[in-house]
Amino acid sequence: MVRPQPTVVARVVQRIVDHALRDGVRLDAMRRAARLPPSLAEDPARRIGLDGVIDLWTYLGRTLDDPSLPIRVAQAAAIEDLHVLGFAMMTAPSVRDAVDTVARYGPLLTDSGRWEVTETARRVHVRWYRARPLTLGHRLSNETAVAQGLGCLRRIAGAELTPVEVTFRHAAPPRRAGHGAFFDCPVIFDAPHDGLSFRRDLLDAVPPSANRTLWEYLCRSAEALSLELAPRSREDAVRHAIVRALSSADGGVPSLPRVARALGTTERTLRRHLDAEGTSFRRLVDDVRRERAGSLLRRETISVTEVALQLGFADTTAFSHACQRWFGRAPRDLRGTPGPGSRGAKPASGSRPGELVPSDTHDRSRIAHLGA
Incomplete structure (x- = not known):
């Protein structure tokens, strides 16, 4: 096809x-x-x-x-140039919500790539992914995407917002004074990713224009426009809502009523849609928790207790039981497990190097990053 x-x-x-x-x-x-x-x-x-x-x-x-x-x-x-996406970012309840909004609805601007947000104990990484050869035109386009992303966040959080570092996959241009003056932080070329890194606490800031009610309304409008571009299943939408909740400052598993409200529908209707797609809210929560557990436990900068709390477990004992069910191993045995492609990994039969293999028969979760 x-x-x-x-x-x-x-x-x-x-x-x-x-x-x-x-x-x-x-x-x-x-x-x-x-x-x-x-x-x-x-x-x-x-x-x-x-x-x-x-x-x-x-x-x-x-x-x-x-x-x-x-x-x-x-x-x-100007952030207003982004229309509904820009206004949704401006009214977001926190900088974290603004970042998540652009990651979720970025395809309204371009479906050629995607924004992804990952958090460690001290930093948050906002990365731009677009799988194309690093030609001159592609390099310039990527630099503009990253620079405009920072410009929008500065409009929301204040002009003094400064990244810890900025990275680009391509080689350094011959003259970089403009980059240094704009980003006001180390700019690293020939890096593994295109993107921005911030102190994690900066995401908790509340923008002066924050308005949760208006933000939720604009997000529903953006959701409708996104579906016109590329209709997606309710399953993918629910997965994303669960990921967003687990990635928030408070962590924890969102309730079905909360997710239904975020998607502009009712609990009963959402249950019916998920049932028609052959899944359930409980199944999706378990899938997403398993995926995030595997990812977070590979990071040695975050403790097992912190991972358990972020994933909404009452204590480490309950989390340990879940890991045994998902991976057949205790959380401590998964610490620092190499990611895909790392040397020294010993994959199970049929798995990719370094992949954590579920012990049950569930399909691997497909956490959707819109814009892919």
């Missing part, structure tokens, strides 16, 4: 074009280089093929020869 080409919403592409026009680049030249439609500005919700957007970045990179171009484009952007 041929997969459709990833796309970028036209208003994002128009912002790049507008900035290039101010730099003296001719519009007709950009249209030829990137095969852009003439009606770009007239239909800001239109979806533009990713190949054309990457060609545009490539053309601008060669024409302007300015390594700070992606930073300047990001600086010129």
Whole structure:
């Protein structure tokens, strides 16, 4: 089956074009280089093929020869340009909720990649994933995505918000003064990921424009728009809600009524949808807890007790019983287990190197990261 080409919403592409026009680049030249439609500005919700957007970045990179171009484009952007996604971020109850909102509804801007958020004991990593060759155009596009992500968070949390570090997978450009001035922290190139790292406590900050009621309304609007782009199952939506709750500052398992409210439906309707898809809320909670337990226990910076509490267990004894059921091992035996591809791992038959193999017959959970 041929997969459709990833796309970028036209208003994002128009912002790049507008900035290039101010730099003296001719519009007709950009249209030829990137095969852009003439009606770009007239239909800001239109979806533009990713190949054309990457060609545009490539053309601008060669024409302007300015390594700070992606930073300047990001600086010129406003969070209001993101429409419902931007307003949902602005009204989020916490910076953590704002980050999760962009990770969940990022496909409204582009379905060419995804944002993922992971937390350790002291840091939170906000990473941008897009599996394409690191050509000039792709590198410039990735830098803009990361820089604009920080710009939006600064609009929410304050201009003084500073990452611990910023990382990019590609090699360093010849001139990096613009990067250093904007990010105001170490910028590391040739890194394993594209993204930002912050102190974990920064995510607990409450933005001045926080409004939970309005945020929930905007999230429901974003959810409806996302489903128009790529309808997904109720199972995936519930999985994501469980992951979000377990990843929050308080941790713990969300109740079915709470998840139903977050998805804009009733408990009874949600049960019916999940039953029609051959699963249940209890089954999904167990799947997600198992997946997160395997991931968290590989991190030696977080204690077994902290993992148990984050996953909503009353004590380590209950958590130990769950690990025996899931993996056939006690939590302490899973500490530092190598991840996929690590040397020295001894996988079970049929598993990937370093994978924690469930002891039951459940399918492995598919925790959805929207935008993939």
